[in-house]
Amino acid sequence: xxxxxxxIHPVNPEPRKISRAVEVLAAGGIIVxxxxxxxxxxxxxxxxxxxxxxxxxxDIKPHKLDLSFICSDLSNxxxxxxxxxxxxxxxxxxxxxxxxxxxxxxxxxxxxxxDINKKTVGIRIPDHPIPRAIVQLLQRPLITSSVKDDDHIxxxxxxxxxxxxxxKHVVDMVIDGGPGGHxxxxxxxxTSGEGVVTRQGLGDYSLFA
Numbered sequence: 641x642x643x644x645x646x647x648i649h650p651v652n653p654e655p656r657k658i659s660r661a662v663e664v665l666a667a668g669g670i671i672v673x674x675x676x677x678x679x680x681x682x683x684x685x686x687x688x689x690x691x692x693x694x695x696x697x698x699d700i701k702p703h704k705l706d707l708s709f710i711c712s713d714l715s716n717x718x719x720x721x722x723x724x725x726x727x728x729x730x731x732x733x734x735x736x737x738x739x740x741x742x743x744x745x746x747x748x749x750x751x752x753x754x755d756i757n758k759k760t761v762g763i764r765i766p767d768h769p770i771p772r773a774i775v776q777l778l779q780r781p782l783i784t785s786s787v788k789d790d791d792h793i794x795x796x797x798x799x800x801x802x803x804x805x806x807x808k809h810v811v812d813m814v815i816d817g818g819p820g821g822h823x824x825x826x827x828x829x830x831t832s833g834e835g836v837v838t839r840q841g842l843g844d845y846s847l848f849a
Contacts (some may be wrong), residue, residue, distance in 0.1 A: 643808040645801075650674065650817040653773050661815060662777045669812030670694055672787060672803050673774065675710075675766040677739045677842050679803060679820040681811065682784030685709060686753060691783055697810050698785055708741050708762035709781040712772045720761050720781070722747050728830055731847060737767040739842035743829040760831055770817045786824055798822055 644664070648657045664671060668690040670683045681697070683690035695701065711717055714732060718724070722745040724732070732742065746761040764784070766772065775782060787797050797803050800816035807814055827839035828848050835848035 643804065643811050644813045645804045645808075645816060646813055647816040648770055650768070650770065653770050653817075655773075658770075658773045658777055661774050661813060664813045665690075665774070665778055665782070668693075670697065670810075671813040671815060672800075672807055672811055673815040674768060674770055674800075674817035674820055675764075675825075676737070676768040677766070677786075677821050677823060677825045679787040679797065679800070680710070680771070680782075680784045681787050681807070682707075682710065682782040684778065685781045685783045688755060691754060694783065694785075706762075707783050707785050708764045710764050710766065710771050710775055710784050711781050712775040713737075713765060716781070717763050718747075719749055720747055721745070721763065724830075725833065728833075728835070731835065735843070735847055736765040737772065738765070739767065739825045740764070741825045741827045741839075743827065743831060743838070745831050762827070764825065768817075770815060787820075 646657055646660060648654060661671060665684045668687050670690060670693060672679055672681050683694050709720055741762045741764050743760050743762050746758050750761055751757050787803060798820045800814060804814040824841040826837060826841040826843040826845060829836045829838050837845050837848055
């Protein structure tokens with residue numbers, strides 16, 4: 641059965657449509673959705689079967705899983721991150737929501753959730769109302785990857801209808817929130833305690849200089 645194509649307003653997301661996306665996720669579905677950078681593909685972090693299916697779609701082995709968690713705010717990231725010192729937390733408060741992926745040592749909860757020994761975790765709080773509204777209503781993070789070519793899919797795709805054609809037989813929903821970007825998030829690694837920019841994307845790098 642073909643995936644559902646759902647148009648959601650990119651500035652004022654309709655609550656009824658956000659609820660529909662959450663229904664799909666809660667049932668173990670995989671969705672393609674907009675962020676403040678490129679479109680993402682993801683599922684409910686706590687649904688192990690959905691995570692395994694996401695790995696198959698992305699053609700990666702679960703133990704090589706190197707994906708990010710989309711959170712709605714900073715309040716629940718302590719569950720997934722081993723430790724955040726006060727100076728680092730201040731940087732996060734300044735930078736988020738925004739086009740950054742922050743890498744931290746994972747907490748002891750992450751291997752239990754994913755059933756794999758992951759030493760690091762990427763945290764994303766996008767500055768986009770659609771994914772944040774979804775995660776807020778779902779009440780748990782999405783585990784996610786970008787829709788992009790070096791993970792196996794074309795170059796960064798910006799047209800949601802084109803994405804629908806590409807993914808309609810492998811995912812359960814494609815959310816059309818308007819054209820996507822083609823520059824990914826800036827990745828900052830805090831596993832050493834200092835912020836090291838490992839990928840320059842959107843966002844101000846001077847915060848981590």
